[in-house]
Amino acid sequence: MKKVGSYGGGFLSRIKRSAGDVLAFRWHEDGRERKRILGPVGQFKSEAAAWKEVERLGLGRKGSPETVEQLAQHWKEKESSRRAFSTSETISGYLANWIVPAWGSRLLNEVKAVDVEGWLGKLKLAPGSKKKLRDIMHLLYEHAIRYEFTDRNPISKVRQGGKRLGTPTRLNVIQLCRLLEVLPARERLMVLLDFGTGLRRGELSGLRWEDVNFEERELTPMRSIVKQHIGDLKTESSGKSIPLDEELIAELLAWRKETPYASDGDYVFASMKMKGKQPYWMSKIMQLYIKPVAAKLGIPLKGWHTLRHSYTTLLRQNGNDVKVVQDLLRHASYGITMNIYDSAVSAEKREAHSSVMRLVTRASTRTRQELGILASA
Template sequence: MKRIRFQQGSLRLYERAAGDQVWEYRWYETQLDGTRRRRSCIIGSRHEYPTDALAQKAVVALRASINAETPRAQIDAISFSTLTQHYREKELCEGGNKTFATIRTNEGYLERWILPRWSSYRLKDVKAVIVEEWLKSLPLANGSKAKIRNLMHAIFNHAIRWEWHDKNPITHVRQSAKRQRVPLVLNIEQLKSLLEYLKEPGKTAVLLDILTGLRVSELLALKWSDVDFENLELHVTRSISLQRVGPCKTEASQKPVPLDPELAEVLLLWRRRSPYPMDDDWVFASPASKGELPYWSYSLFRVYIRPALKAAGITGKVGWHTFRHSFATILKSHGEDVKTVQELLRHANSSVTMNLYAQAVTDIKRSAQSKVARLVFEPKKGNSE
């Protein structure tokens, strides 16, 4: 019996009557009567793909799709590289259900860590124990290793969905995401000292972050129309990363956030001072872009926050996420239950207990946030003013 193989097809460069050179991909398609018919399609021009290597890369996903309905024996030769390219084209594409930041992060993991090790492997040769040992050897934090493990798991799920593989070996790969070091958090006195040295708009941005726990991608994506001064709520409807606006990280992220009355007053004062106070303007619009975009997160941190940290004598690895961690830690240290903290931070949680909590801003969440606000707005110890 003749062995059935995974169809590779062929690629050629030819000149059309118009004089332009194009890449053509050719393959055979089996008809209902069992005969084979040659098929072809234009991949692109030589201008788009100047080398054979680039043209070959462009047909990887197409080749995988052509083989999607072939018998099991015909796809045994599919490599992890081929699968990954198809996953990229179908799942890591703009306009899909993943944010730009997620796409960029996953692409980084693929290029830096996953593909150099696994690209040449056939799918059936990727084994859980080998992957687990490889993850242990990587000079990365547990959180990053867990993300790599989860990305590989998603890629194999993609293979199962397209019926190129019948099981996911990564399911049995054990990898903890537990932090090896406790993240730095700032206490109330440190936060107050920092606020004393901050200038606008850094001061309002940090204060808003401290009292809401927003991710920086959500904080800088706020528009004035998202601030409901009447009902004292923030509506988080988008995020921004590398100046690209996209959806929020999770569905839970879009829950309304309570706005403390004193914090609302601070925002009103900033709106009056801001040259961009219209409803459709960014809350932290950048003058460099004439208000068309908000500040870059690293620029805002470098220009306003880092000098204030130094002046306040605060050392250690402080970043935007430190304020979110600090918010959660202060809440918990003042007796708030874990469920309330999870609601305020808008973490996705599928447990039955957490599903009992409504998406609306509840009195308990508002009261919890206001406790932190009282502590921040309270005069520093020893300050007579």
């Protein structure tokens, strides 16, 4: 018998037999050693595969995660509920579609920084997506360190930038006006409200009439609904009150008179099909009712976040202080506002550049004129 590796309260062993070696799991229970044959050695491509079979059979005592897949599952059980539903869904998607298929069977101590870096380099994904994969793997290992499953994080040494391949789409004032002019009342208010407040898609979906203070002319997000799952807001800052312009107040009041679901506890955009018990699926509304109209007008509307991006840039172009912009968008940090959302359009950059150049050229002209006067004197 040869001991292969340990896991929790048991270990794998290779047992020689005339018909061929087999793999067994051994553990101690009630002072006695117990054994369960898992199958022929050739049945398991790796040690991790054997541990997966041990787990499937429910053998021994449940111990620390040994593989990346086991660690990912442990993270979901312990940490997933601590995050916003949309964030947790995003992480789970990256785990299921990319990380677990590629690294799930690897033992935690087998993962090397250079191997992960090489894997990321071969993926046909945008740098931003690769950076997310790198960060999620880093998150998993930090989780493992917190629970003392390992004492090192190999992902800390993985180099992966997240530079955007292009500037996020923004709409200008003319494009927004053209779109608002042709949209029906429901979709018009959705677009106007989302743009004019910078609400995230889930926050827009979860908005109830009681969240709108018509006297104080402000809106306070209280919940986020993604895939009809009612969850917390993304960050603590997301719950800050948002001022509402008189035009938005008038649009909201007009819609409240039109919708059959106008009680304080009703959703502002309650689904007729669901008899007001659920809000509309905002992704479907955008895909089926708003984007087709925008496309006919030649307006490059990518989704709800395009409106949030546009709101940010127009706020900055209007000369508003960056701190004010941060508060309106309810970002947790100043850096997020500047690095992700704010992008001056080329005309604004050109004007800024020209204004500085004019200062220099005018000063240079005056200097040459003064020198000419001195030379002729």
